[in-house]
Amino acid sequence: MSPQQSTPTRLHIVTGKGGTGKTTVAAALALALAAEGRRTLLVEVEGRQGIAQVFETGALPYEERKIAVAPGGGEVRALAIDPELALLDYLDMFYKLGRAGRALKKLGAIDFATTVAPGLRDVLLTGKACEAVRRKDNAGWRAYDAVVMDAPPTGRITRFLNVNDEVAGLARIGPIYNQAQAVMRVLKSTETAVHLVTLLEEMPVQETVDGVAELRAAGLPVGAVVVNMLRPVLLDDADLESAANGRRTAVAKALSQAGLGGARKGGQAERLVDPLLAQAHEHAQRVLLERRERAEIATLGLPTYELELRGEGVDLGGLYRLADSLRKQGMTGGES
Structure with missing residues (x-):
């Protein structure tokens, strides 16, 4: 200087x-x-x-x-x-x-x-x-x-x-x-x-x-x-869409394939479906909201920096x- x-x-x-x-x-x-x-x-x-x-x-x-x-x-x-x-x-x-x-x-x-x-x-x-x-x-x-x-x-x-x-x-x-x-x-x-x-x-x-x-x-x-x-965004676009639409059968099948019990009614995988879907849906909705807000910020035409x-x-x-x-x-x- x-x-x-x-x-x-x-x-x-x-x-x-x-x-x-x-x-x-x-x-x-x-x-x-x-x-x-x-x-x-x-x-x-x-x-x-x-x-x-x-x-x-x-x-x-x-x-x-x-x-x-x-x-x-x-x-x-x-x-x-x-x-x-x-x-x-x-x-x-x-x-x-x-x-x-x-x-x-x-x-x-x-x-x-x-x-x-x-x-x-x-x-x-x-x-x-x-x-x-x-x-x-x-x-x-x-x-x-x-x-x-x-x-x-x-x-x-x-x-x-x-x-x-x-x-x-x-x-x-x-x-x-x-x-x-x-x-x-x-x-x-x-x-x-x-x-x-x-x-x-x-x-x-x-x-x-x-x-x-x-x-x-x-x-x-x-x-x-x-x-x-x-x-952080935890899901890719395909998974976000699945979460937002609540694809219950696919989630139950995936849990069963992961070794968490059969997908039959009352089974371990079946009992996990609803809580997981609720969390995934909430995450998907938040990500979509954040994308809309980020687009709103972009209209300002200003440099933008992000902190996690x-x-x-x-x-x-x-x-x-x-x-x-x-x-x-x-x-x-x-x-x-």
Whole structure:
């Protein structure tokens, strides 16, 4: 990496319907982007300490802290943004309040400001991430090769990112307005990509489709779709058709041939037919549904990446395997 070097995308914003695993995907992407000696900052903006849970570490403070080493010696740092402390930073930066700002916090003024002016809150949250994207040292080196934001759910993502419109009602001139303008320049630039995490289920896919439409209408850059928790297909097309049509006689015969007793009524094979058919039918219906949802995702015309369901859950080792999968599929392609 050199001071002049640039990358196609520096700010990766990860959103998704609740329950789709967006925090896990954001963490895996941060690890993938940090491979081979690169540095990534993983930012949390919702105050849930989800990143700490995924990386199996203690609650994160309001500071950029190293939480993982990526393959090849890279590193992931994490930041849990506290809106009140971010506002204190902002007041100190633009108004040089120092101790006076801390006094305002004690009086409750900071909490009041971020509560009654949600647009200001979003400027602070997004602004902190954008500042990390732009940050350089005295030699002109980038502080981070990439910043990954674990963002709010799909239903709120466009309003959260479109801070310029939110702040317009608060101020049309001055530092707050200028900060919002600077944030929007980053968010709408080629340095940014909003990735949407979904499952191959009707509601998450529909919310993804709606979210993409809203982001595009707002002029925000859409990146990729990540299909998470993908379950394996256990039957080929011929077997799926048989399962969907419930071909009872064929199943009983196959069980008998497998040595599970005769297919006569009341025999062992006969007793296994109905439970097996029910499971096979359920599997066939799920596969057909997932194919329809995958076709719906394809209409978006976006790069799509898939992560398999891990039945044992995602521990730290599983997180590294997910990162490796994203890297092998090319989601980090072109990152320096």
